[in-house]
Amino acid sequence: MARKASRALTSPWWRGVAALAAGALPALAFPAPAWWWFAYVALVPWILLAASAPTPRRAGLDGWIGGVGFMLAVHHWLLPSLHVFTLLIAALLGLLWWPWGLLVRQLLAGRPSPGRAAAALVVLPSVWLFAELVRSWEGLGGPWGLLGSSQWQVEPALRLVSVGGVWLVSLLIVAVNTVWALLIAVPAARTPAAAGMALTAVAVSAVWVGAPRPERDGTARIALVQAGVFDGEGGAERRFDRQEAQTRALAGRDLDLVVWGESSVGFDLAGRPDLADRIAALSRAVGADILVNVDARRSDRPGIFKSSVLVGPKGPTGERYDKMRLVPFGEYVPARALLGWATSVGKAADEDRIRGGSPVVMPLSDGLTAGPLVCFESAFPDMSRHLTREGARLLLAQSSTSTFQNSWAPAQHASLAAIRAAENGRPMAHATLTGVSAVYGPSGERIGRQLGTDERTAEVYEVPLASGITPYVRIGDWAAHAALAVLAAFCAVEGLRAFRRPQRAGVPGPAHTPRESPVRPAR
Incomplete structure (x- = not known):
């Protein structure tokens, strides 16, 4: 064999x-x-x-x-x-x-x-x-x-x-x-x-x-709202209605924050004040701010943005994060003039989303601060590290993965939150439209239960907070730099x-004289 x-x-x-x-x-x-x-x-x-x-x-x-x-x-x-x-x-x-x-x-x-x-x-x-x-x-x-x-x-x-x-x-x-x-x-x-x-x-x-180890410093009660898949005409409206009902059911749970998934709102809130008022009413009902994710054309700027928007009891608080790192082909087509034909053979973006300018740390109630990321931004170590250095006590990732429901992608994506939490010594919540949603503590340990892709529900988590910073946050990518130094x-x-080899080959060696054949003595 x-x-x-x-x-x-x-x-x-x-x-x-x-x-x-x-x-x-x-x-x-x-x-x-x-x-x-x-x-x-x-x-x-x-x-x-x-x-x-x-x-x-x-x-x-x-x-x-x-x-x-x-x-x-x-x-x-x-x-x-x-x-x-x-x-x-x-x-x-x-x-x-x-x-x-x-x-x-x-x-x-x-x-x-x-x-x-x-x-x-x-x-x-x-x-x-x-x-x-x-x-x-x-x-x-x-x-x-x-x-x-x-x-x-x-x-x-x-x-x-x-x-x-x-x-x-x-x-x-x-x-x-x-x-x-x-x-x-x-x-x-x-x-x-x-x-x-x-x-x-x-x-x-x-x-x-x-x-x-991260020093435990209080807790926060947050809820993740997972609406499920809503395809076809009117899907955005039906999704909003579902999330509204799920969030209203959280009243009386003593929450600090409610998080909806990526693209949970398909309309610009400035252009749809009726939706902003409905979310504000939900905030009053549950007694907590609500972080939604808007995937829509802006009314104040040209182009489509994916944005984490914080809504309080009086409406949008003014805290907004526009997604900075976009998914190639999924949210923009690189060199569209050359590769634009990709939209005809796959599910590539018909129109490029617009990139945000800078990360944002959002102040919440009782001194809690949150650093939002959108979709595959949770895969980038430098982004969550920057948010931690800027004072975020809670890391948030709003995602969808609805395109890849029956695959390994949702579980792979949710697992990244555990790595980011451990790197930064900060809890991280991974909130999705369609699963897998999960929460991890400051050491990367899982908190509560995961919400699978077959669930449409809202779940409350008691999230441990932590103070201090990890060696990785303090020093940064020293392991990567060491590897590059080894290669150099x-x-x-x-x-x-x-x-040196050619030089050695060209240096004449010591002179050798031919050996004479030994002469045997005559007998």
Whole structure:
């Protein structure tokens, strides 16, 4: 069997299939499967495949094809909406793993020395993180499916997140996978591999013991309103009526805030004062402000905005946040003059939404402050970190995901709130139109129950608040910067070696005189 597999991998086609499958394996660590433990071994087949590549070019190709498999597996739920664009985007982003495949072969092929094995333990995680950093740019789709995000329900990993952000956990996962690959395939490198695993365990334990925990500082009672899917003509009006009824039923629950999902209001409140009055009446009835999300053409400015709008007992309070980071194709079409035809083959935006200008921290009652985000903005670590530094005590994400109801997307999206909460030491509520809605405490722990995509309800949560800031909020993306420094140092060393090799080849060696054949003494 092993011989047949080895012969199959000599075929470029079978090797490509193996790389595609190996790259897709880590997706099983994310929701909905949520096999978080699988993340620590999922990269091993991919690493061993690239290490066995006959040439550097083939190793890079294994990295690229594996990257395509990973992108398709994590984002497969986009296929019904983007169709062929999903494949094109996966092919583009998969190129980011070409250098990873090259370095896997360079450091692990054959019988690597202990020095090369030790270098692999820091270089391979760093080049993986480089790929994650590049694709985290919003124009390339944003940081969805970061490897560290798969650990959203693992308490020790969430402690690491509070120190170095999601980036630190991504580095840890790739390092552990590299150790397993060394232990399996490189007997001579088992000593540095075991030492690396031991050091990792010691470091994680030290963080677990020594990292500061959020200091609990009171509670807030918030309600999430999840209306469900309303398609077809009149859907916006029926959705509003449903949310109005659900919110009115919350009267007498002693609430501090009620949160509706993304696009919960399909009309500009300035142009529809009747709707603003109805929401204000709800605020008076429940005794709390209501954060709605307006997806409509503005009456005071040209264009369509997605905006978090706070409404109090007297109407809109003036606190408004306009979404800053828009979903490519979903809310705008990049280079529309060139790619506008995407609207005819998928569910791309017919008209671009307008970007907001700056984040907003909204003051609520009793000194509570909230930092709103809209939809996939909850995937960006820097946005919630900025809100925390600006004084937000409660992080909010208003989302919809109604297009992707029967997929992994709603659960994946909700899980991101746990990572953001742990990074910032602040509770985070993920309120959606259609599920999955969830609330997480300052350490990333889940509060209450999740609202699944089959539920139409309003749920009240007793949310613990916290004071102080985490090391990640204070220091920032130091783990990402360290990874980039490792890559820079590695490139400098390799460049210096490459520069020296020709010089050595050109230096004449010591003169050698031909040896004379030994003369045997005559007998």
